[in-house]
Amino acid sequence: MDARTSETEDAAAAQHARPRTPTLKDVARLAGVSIATASKALNGRDNVHPDTRRRVVETAERISFTPNSLAQSLLAGQTGTVGLLTNDLEGRFSIPVLMGAEDAFGAGKMSVFLCDAREDAIREQYHLHALLGRRIDGLIVVGSRTDPRPSLGDLAVPVVYAYAPSDDPADCSLVPDNVHAGHLAVEHLVATGRTRIAHIGGDRTYDAARARDTGIREALAAAGLGLTGGETLFGSWSEQWGRAATQSLLDRQPDLDAIICGSDQIARGALDTLRERGVQVPRQVAVASFDNWQILATGSRPQLTSIDMCFEALGRAAADRLVQAIDGRRTHGVEALPCRLEVRGSTVEGA
Template sequence: MVSDAEQAPVFAKPVTLREVAVAAGVSVATASKALNGQGRMTAETRERIRETARLLGFRPNSLAQSLLRRRSFTVGLLTNDTYGRFSLPLMAGVSDALVDKGVSVFLCNVEDDTRLGQLHVEAMLDKRVDGIIATGKRIDRHLPVDLSNLRVPVVYAFTRPDPGAVGLVSDDAGGARLAVEHFLRLGRRRIAHVSGPPGFGVVHERADAYRAVLQENNLPIGEPLLGQWSEAWGHEAVAKLFGGMGERPDAVFCGNDQIARGVIDALRERGIRVPDDVGVIGFDNWEIVAEATRPPLTSIDMNLESLGREAGLALLSLVDGRPAAPGIRKLPCRLVVRQSCGSPPE
């Protein structure tokens, strides 16, 4: 027939355990046991069944297994971070941690839409997910959907957990400490802090840590400058810090990499050299920004991928019935040194 080539592809039907059993001349029960290493039979029988299964390309139907075991080996991942700067590494971490255990991840983008969130949660519950990971773009905000009385365990990663639930977030205070202490080691003494809007919880956490470290070292504490998360605000902050008559900072710790970028650009425009005159550290370690600044930006990395990994593992242990301590667990940040701070003094 000429038209054969134009036909839609025919999709082969998967081979079932029953077919394997028939081909090997045993019952399905025996076949199942042979493949799972259960039951008793001669080594010869077991091997024959296995060989038959291999030859036929048998793969057990997960749906049937899940139905029986009451365990689907799937989890749901809820996020409202469309932009993805934070949630993508996190999602990759979750997926990586789980794929090796045979667990697949449902991606649910809920935006900030309650209806969409409800829809996704119901779809997942209907599909009998073993658990749910909730993640967001802000540590201090809830997702637009209530996960408090679900019939599966929930882990919160990088978003605000419900009371009594398990939550994993980055240790922002620790990260800020890392930055300021790095400056101190390099001999910087007049350290300023430029951060985002005061409406964000992390802004205060980081600012408090900044103040604490300076106080511990009996150094002058400049009032943190709070504004936006943007480059433009970085420019503006430089004008405030370096435009006056007073003593000028020799280091600026920024609330994110975009601010830091604005700061570095503004400093260059004023003829102030980075890192020679002023050191700059950012936050987030958003490589595309950190590597494009001149000089490349030293920054704090929140280890989001490993946060995702930990969240995946935490959920799995909840699913397996091992209770996890409720409350928020903070995971350490990491300092990534590039060239915006200079070398330690001899």
């Protein structure tokens, strides 16, 4: 016997010894029904007698039959796959949104194709065509900032926009509620006895900066207060801006007792200036900020009280809305999701 004959016989023996995966045909034969009836019974169709359904299900369990999920989804007109299209995969905000969406899809055994357009309209269209070519069931589009972005139009599959809303009110968009975030910051500071509150904002061209300022002013008015200094100091999303703006505030408003900073980065700069000027935080001046970026908020001294924008929850909600749309229950318009206050030592001693 030559070596090739021996190898062939060994392979055949191994194939014979390897347990064969049970099929729907096996279930039908052992349960004494047709393949069509077995399929209907396992898929929960109504036109199957209860006794027959029970017999088929028990048979499937006995032989460890697992339905082919891809075949089932194709029969239902779906592939069990979705696309996640982002414009800022390296961004601070889009990553947790994507993580939340992937977690939600993973719990439902949905496969996810992730593409990064890198703020390039041509690249975005290329990825979009590639995803549609893979017969995805739906798409989540994640932006890099909360300003409205152009709609992708009427596609063959449902689309949900997360973080950056679509400019078309007929689309479904989910964003963090930055106005609510501004309310939370003021309400917390007022509750701790602060009445002379100033605001150092980020880049005025960002929707998030303007929305947070709106929320701050609304909450101050509701508390019978005004903004110390009369105006918001808008600048950039940087520690350098936080240092410079705080110097200006202390020179003009030495009696202020709280500063709301447009981001954790700005707040880090504000803390630097307050420390250099010998101002005790939070005893003399409290500092609150937005984003709750853990590496900055918990690395500050004292640690920063910050408004968490709940990005992962936003991603999970986007995934839920997409699954609903795939099931035929589409929603429209922009939905603003609530934020959460994380209290730390920059506003409450010992927190």
